[in-house]
Amino acid sequence: MKAKISQLSIVFFVMSLFLVTTTSAQEKTEKSAKKEFKVSAKVLKKYVGTYNFDQGISADISYKDGKIYGTQVGSGQPPMHLFAVSKTKFELREMGAEIEFSFNDKGEVTGLTFFQQGQEMFGSKE
Numbered sequence: 001m002k003a004k005i006s007q008l009s010i011v012f013f014v015m016s017l018f019l020v021t022t023t024s025a026q027e028k029t030e031k032s033a034k035k036e037f038k039v040s041a042k043v044l045k046k047y048v049g050t051y052n053f054d055q056g057i058s059a060d061i062s063y064k065d066g067k068i069y070g071t072q073v074g075s076g077q078p079p080m081h082l083f084a085v086s087k088t089k090f091e092l093r094e095m096g097a098e099i100e101f102s103f104n105d106k107g108e109v110t111g112l113t114f115f116q117q118g119q120e121m122f123g124s125k126e
């Protein structure tokens with residue numbers, strides 16, 4: 001009888017451990033799935049254009065359905081959604097990268113800075 005009770009206790013322990021672990025993972029996922037910051041279409045459309053980097057690379061920013069997308073010119077890759085975290089900062093979640101747009105004194109977009117794995121690259125807007 002004691003063997004059945006201890007086996008049953010082990011089963012309940014393992015099940016409760018699984019439930020706690022699963023619940024904890026779901027809570028972390030929900031926290032990391034933050035809502036996108038609302039940026040007006042008027043502001044987003046200011047970011048549209050081609051940005052040239054010193055390394056001979058260019059990136060296109062496009063607007064569609066209330067969101068902006070970025071792609072490297074000539075890469076053949078589909079545009080990636082730029083997830084807004086503020087009015088000027090965006091995440092490229094697929095790449096683990098961030099972009100921040102720059103402005104001049106007149107409020108015109110002059111470029112963007114691309115951040116990834118501790119590296120920074122500035123691209124000026126054409």
